[in-house]
Amino acid sequence: MSPARVLLDVEGLSKHFGGVQAVLDLSFQVHEGEILGVIGPNGSGKTTTFHLITGFHRPDRGRVQFNGRDITGQPPYEVCALGLCRTFQVAKPFPEITVHRNVLIGALLRQPDPTMARSRADAILRRVGLEERSAMAAGSLTTIDQRRLEVARALATEPKLLLLDETMAGLNPTEVDEAMRLILGLREQGLTVVVVEHVMRAVMSLSDRIVVLNQGSKIAEGPPREIAADPRVIQAYLGKEYQRA
Numbered sequence: 568m569s570p571a572r573v574l575l576d577v578e579g580l581s582k583h584f585g586g587v588q589a590v591l592d593l594s595f596q597v598h599e600g601e602i603l604g605v606i607g608p609n610g611s612g613k614t615t616t617f618h619l620i621t622g623f624h625r626p627d628r629g630r631v632q633f634n635g636r637d638i639t640g641q642p643p644y645e646v647c648a649l650g651l652c653r654t655f656q657v658a659k660p661f662p663e664i665t666v667h668r669n670v671l672i673g674a675l676l677r678q679p680d681p682t683m684a685r686s687r688a689d690a691i692l693r694r695v696g697l698e699e700r701s702a703m704a705a706g707s708l709t710t711i712d713q714r715r716l717e718v719a720r721a722l723a724t725e726p727k728l729l730l731l732d733e734t735m736a737g738l739n740p741t742e743v744d745e746a747m748r749l750i751l752g753l754r755e756q757g758l759t760v761v762v763v764e765h766v767m768r769a770v771m772s773l774s775d776r777i778v779v780l781n782q783g784s785k786i787a788e789g790p791p792r793e794i795a796a797d798p799r800v801i802q803a804y805l806g807k808e809y810q811r812a
């Protein structure tokens with residue numbers, strides 16, 4: 568297999584909040600077409616890393632390159648326009664307007680023709696299983712449907728690289744299977760995906776590689792099988808049940 572092109576290159580990223588070192592000297596790469604898992608205990612810096620990559624926080628140090636271009640500190644809308652979009656762990660839809668409009672706003676970024684943008688929004692809502700809730704106010708969705716909407720809004724902007732922050736939290740096993748199928752389908756379509764997830768069954772089976780964070784630093788990186796057997800990862804995060812993996 569020829570080495571895939573580096574789509575995202577994160578180098579030496581650091582961020583502190585007061586006395587808390589949320590991310591420390593973090594470097595990793597995401598290759599075009601891969602699914603990269605990012606795991607680690609609560610508070611290990613996963614969401615902050617997404618914030619830093621997508622311009623919601625400015626790093627204290629370090630550099631983010633996307634698609635060959637330095638995007639460090641660029642505002643989120645510019646990063647999104649370049650094709651790098653993320654979901655939020657706590658959903659952030661426009662609560663007063665309909666589910667459909669929330670997705671339409673994203674679709675209009677690439678498709679200025681309103682009729683075309685509308686049908687694109689319809690297709691995405693079907694894809695994430697929200698077509699029947701299309702006319703509801705986004706704020707009245709259940710937490711799980713709000714998470715689906717997060718994914719739909721991100722997809723509407725037609726990203727090359729999609730960062731998913733715990734989109735499977737609280738899903739039942741059938742819904743986790745559906746979410747996994749969706750992510751694999753996106754990759755087949757040519758998207759590159761980074762998943763932050765605590766649902767180990769999903770991360771282990773979806774990811775080509777996994778990066779493990781602990782207290783803001785990377786403690787391991789490699790294919791799922793190696794990560795599941797890594798004593799540092801077992802000690803910091805996975806616990807003993809993974810020792811047999």
Ligand SMILES: Nc1ncnc2c1ncn2[C@@H]1O[C@H](COP(=O)(O)OP(=O)(O)OP(=O)(O)O)[C@@H](O)[C@H]1O
Nearest residue numbers: 584587589607608609610611612613614615616656
């Ligand atoms: N805006 C903020 N202000 C102050 N501290 C913050 C802020 N955002 C994150 N932190 C702190 O930074 C550290 C990393 O938090 P982060 O949310 O990135 O972790 P996480 O790995 O996403 O955790 P979880 O698995 O619980 O979502 C934590 O100690 C957190 O309390």
Ligand SMILES: [Mg+2]
Nearest residue numbers: 613614615656
């Ligand atoms: Mg988080």
